[in-house]
Structures are given as structure tokens and as C-alpha cells.
Amino acid sequence: MKFYRLFFLSIVIITGASAKAQQSPVKVKFPVLGKNDTIRVASTNEDGEMIPWIPLNEVVIYGYRIFKSPEERAAYNRLRYNVMKVMPYALYAKRRYEQLEKDLALAEDKKLQKKLVKQCDKEIKDMFNREIKELTISQGQILTKLIDRELGRTTYEIVKETKGGITAFLYQSVARVVGHNLKSKYNPSEERDIESIILSSGFYQ
Template identity: 70%
Template sequence: MKYSCFFILLIVILAITKVNAQETTTPAIYPVLGKNDTIRVAATNDNGYMIPWIGLNEVVINGNRIWKSPQEKAYFNRLRYNVLKVMPYALFAKRRYEQLERELSTTNDKKEQKKLVKACDAEIKQMFNTEIKELTITQGQILTKLIDREVGRTTYDIVKQTKGGFAAFSYQLVARVVGHNLKTTYSATEDRDIESIIVNSGYYQ
């Protein structure tokens, strides 16, 4: 039984090798070009025939939203204002956190790493003291979600990694007092209105 299985496997391997050899030795058939066919395009070999093709940019089609009530429209417009208000801060957090990770990866010296983390923390605190502290509770909650969306980690996880578990726990206690939750995550499905606003905001064009 073992020898028969080995024999069958050998036949399959030889058959595959033969097919591959035929594919590589068979000359490709290209389409006949006209005098105006001067644009170079990609092509795919389909059983010996070269099929030309051109990649197109993604086209997003959005329909006009029908509001159930003036209140629903007013809510969405307010949400849009809040999202666009805090989106630059989320993008800043993303860039600064990515920069910190790159800098930390260049050194194994603990003192140098602490210095880099401290510099990042000071920069974020400066922005907080000048701008973020003026945000409303709703805007702060949205910002927490957007940081998770952009960085791929919650604010709590970021603080825990850079400043330690006790600092993250302490920050979370303070945040909960004023109605925030640093562990808030983002879901493109559950937060579809926010996702729609971001997609149509022009930030990623």
C-alpha cells in the first residue's frame, strides 16, 4: 500500500513538471497591433494568448442620503463638525507614534529610549495644553476612537507601552471622571457615520 501511494505521488509530480515545461516552452501569441496602438500596457498570459489590460483607479460612488427627520440631519452635521475638528489631532498622534517607534528601534540603550519617550510625551502634552484641552467631552470621545483607527491601538495601550501600566491605569481613572474611556476602540461598521465622514473628508486623497 505504501509503495502504491508513493508511485501515484511520483506520477502526479512528473505530470505537473511536464505541464510546467509545456507552459514555459509554448510561444506566447500577442494581439496584432494597429498603427495607433502606441501605449504600453500590462498583459496576462491566458493559455498562450497575451491579453492586454490597463489598471484603473478605484471609483467610489456615494448616493445622496435621505434623512428621516431634520433632527437626524442636524445630528449628522454636528457629528461631521466634531469629527473634522479632531481628525488632525488623530493624524498627528499617528505620525508622532510612528516616529517614536522608528526612533526606539534604532537603539537598545534604556536611557536613550526613555529620553525619546519623554520627548514624545512632552510634545503631546504641549499640544494638549494649547489645543486639545479645549475639546468638548463628545469631541474627546471621538478623538479616542480615531486614534485607535489611525494608530491601530487604543490610547490606553499606547500610554501603557510608553509610560507603563500604572500611568495608563492612572490616566484611565482621570479620563473616566470626565466621561472618557481610553480603552475605546473603533469599528468601521458600528461607527459607519464617522467612517463615511472620514472617507469623504479628503484626508486620504
């Protein structure tokens, strides 16, 4: 019996010594620092060698566009000016109508829903009377397309959902007189210049 106890004790001692030998720390090699190396950085242990690294911000590279003529460059610059002028209005409309949809979803009372729609309509009209009415026909056309881009619905569809089909028809009739179309849709493949201007504008940063 004593022999078996001694035998098992010997196995435990040998196994423990072997495990201890395997767990011996691996010598890590750190880079040699110079006198100006004072900035702390992250590092990764790569097979015993510490590799320093620094995370970098994303770098977006845009191609330099070459225009065929000064007239084409002027037309592009004019388009860029118009897009940059109306884009804030499209983003405002997006935020306001998204908020309206959330408020309507939480409001079960019909009177409260009408009040919310009326309030949103008043805010849009106030902005129209204050700023948007000064837009040119070209800027107005771009704005209706950008609203469709941001909301996934045309201006006509938004008015129809919030104010009804008759009001939407009246708004569309007035818009057509001054050269606008509330049913204008946005197609990125057809509006490549506008899409390029928006993506490089910094509005989504």
C-alpha cells in the same frame, strides 16, 4: 557534389524570399484628423487600426443620503463637524508614535530610549495644553476611537506601553471623571457614519 551545393543554395534563396514576403509591413490605418484635433494622445494598434485613448482619473461616486427628519440631519452634521475637528489630531498621534517606535528600535541605550519617550510625551502634552483641552466630551470620545482606528491600539494601551501601567491607570481615572474612556475601541461596522465621513473627507488623498 556541385549538385548538392546548388540544391542547398536554392533552398536558402527560397526560404529567404518566403520570410521576406511574410515580414512585409501591415498597412496601419490612422483616424482622420479634423482641424481642431491638435491634442496629442496615446494610441493602440488594434489589427492595423490605430485607436486613440486618454487615461482618466478615478471617479468616486457617493450616494446622496436622505434623512428622516431635520433633527437627524442636524445630528449627522454635528457628528461630521466633530470628526473633522479631531481627525487631524488622530493622524498626528499616528505619525508621532510610529516615529517613536522607529526611534526606539534604533536606540539600544536605555537612557536614550527614556529620553525619546519623554520627548514624545512632551510634544503630545504641549498639543493637549494648546488645542486638545478645548475639545468637548463628544469630540474627546471620538478622538480616542480614532486613535485606535489609526494605530490599531487604544490610547490606554499606548500610554501603558510608553509610560507604564500605573501611569495608564491614572490617566484612565482622570479621563473617566470628565466623561472619556481611554480604552474605547473603534469598530467600523458600529461606527458606519464616522467611517463614511472619514472616507469621504479627503484626509487620505
